[in-house]
Amino acid sequence: MKPLPQATLKPQNKVIEKERSHSGIFLGDKCYWNPANLRNGHAVVLGTSGSGKTQTLKSMAYELPSLFPEIKVILIDLHGDLGLPNEVCYRLDAQAPHGLNPLVLDLDPRGGGPDLQSIAVSSILRKSLKMGDNQQGLLLNCFITCYENRGIFQKKQSTWTNQPPTFADLEAELQSRVEDGCKDSEKLLLKMAATFKYGIFSKPQPSLNFPLIRFDLSALAKVPGLSAIAAETLLKQLLDSHKLQGEIKDKTPRCYVILDECKEVKSSETLARISAEARKFGLCIVVASQRDAHISGEVLANSSLKLVLAVDETEIASVKKRFRFSESLIASLQPLEALVRMDGDGIKTKIIPYYEKVK
Numbered sequence: 001m002k003p004l005p006q007a008t009l010k011p012q013n014k015v016i017e018k019e020r021s022h023s024g025i026f027l028g029d030k031c032y033w034n035p036a037n038l039r040n041g042h043a044v045v046l047g048t049s050g051s052g053k054t055q056t057l058k059s060m061a062y063e064l065p066s067l068f069p070e071i072k073v074i075l076i077d078l079h080g081d082l083g084l085p086n087e088v089c090y091r092l093d094a095q096a097p098h099g100l101n102p103l104v105l106d107l108d109p110r111g112g113g114p115d116l117q118s119i120a121v122s123s124i125l126r127k128s129l130k131m132g133d134n135q136q137g138l139l140l141n142c143f144i145t146c147y148e149n150r151g152i153f154q155k156k157q158s159t160w161t162n163q164p165p166t167f168a169d170l171e172a173e174l175q176s177r178v179e180d181g182c183k184d185s186e187k188l189l190l191k192m193a194a195t196f197k198y199g200i201f202s203k204p205q206p207s208l209n210f211p212l213i214r215f216d217l218s219a220l221a222k223v224p225g226l227s228a229i230a231a232e233t234l235l236k237q238l239l240d241s242h243k244l245q246g247e248i249k250d251k252t253p254r255c256y257v258i259l260d261e262c263k264e265v266k267s268s269e270t271l272a273r274i275s276a277e278a279r280k281f282g283l284c285i286v287v288a289s290q291r292d293a294h295i296s297g298e299v300l301a302n303s304s305l306k307l308v309l310a311v312d313e314t315e316i317a318s319v320k321k322r323f324r325f326s327e328s329l330i331a332s333l334q335p336l337e338a339l340v341r342m343d344g345d346g347i348k349t350k351i352i353p354y355y356e357k358v359k
Contacts, residue, residue: 047309
């Protein structure tokens with residue numbers, strides 16, 4: 001196997017394109033980010049607590065509409081600290097009037113319908129709630145029954161627009177099977193008791209027809225697996241809807257998703273698909289994490305912008321290897337200092353935080 005090139009700050013004998021150096025979103029000193037000038041619009045932001053990661057993400061979200069006036073920005077906020085002016089915020093918790101429905105169908109005739117959605121959601125729950133093969137198989141069967149009870153069938157595409165079931169339907173179906181003497185359903189009902197009790201997957205889903213939306217998932221951390229299910233649900237719905245809209249004509253994105261703390265969906269098949277194929281449908285994503293290990297190799301390889309803020313000393317060796325910056329440069333980073341690579345070009349910069357941009 002051919003070895004990786006030596007870690008560098010800037011590639012030798014290569015001049016950064018002039019338009020890239022002075023147009024786009026002003027990230028920091030001599031550093032502008034214009035996704036339309038890059039291979040794709042995806043970005044990875046890495047930084048430990050106190051490094052300036054939150055300020056960097058808020059700055060990016062705040063400035064994207066200035067660069068792309070028609071853009072929709074959706075923040076998946078796991079800590080509750082990405083609030084912006086003029087946002088529509090949906091806080092998902094036990095008292096919220098709205099929630100998310102993982103059972104909303106993909107209407108693509110070639111890759112959608114209730115059977116495939118049942119497979120996808122049962123797979124998500126298996127990962128998030130640590131289920132085995134038998135429980136996943138039982139879930140799959142229950143989901144298909146729930147769709148059929150709502151008059152939705154895989155072979156009748158005209159039924160796909162019927163009102164989909166929610167997790168309330170799933171709970172009722174499991175309860176019915178328990179009453180019929182099914183011990184496996186009883187075990188699964190107990191496994192999902194906290195998920196059902198919290199109720200966010202049984203409530204009406206809010207509108208996404210706003211230019212700036214923040215889903216505050218911070219309250220979901222109290223129940224293991226809920227944040228992952230919610231984030232995965234949003235990502236899949238956005239990917240499905242953008243594929244239905246068709247390919248864009250240029251590199252101007254339709255929508256940006258900003259996902260803080262991607263450890264919740266590190267092994268997400270949907271996140272991998274977004275990084276690999278969503279660019280042509282106008283869907284781009286910024287993923288952020290405190291730890292390098294939480295960012296999958298596929299997402300990292302498919303992101304044109306890689307931004308490294310200060311990291312914990314235990315992360316330096318792995319960050320050097322994967323992001324191709326020298327160990328000394330990484331170790332010397334102070335809060336709001338970053339090493340930035342756009343496709344092949346690398347630069348060190350002082351990040352302009354969000355609070356400076358809104359003074």
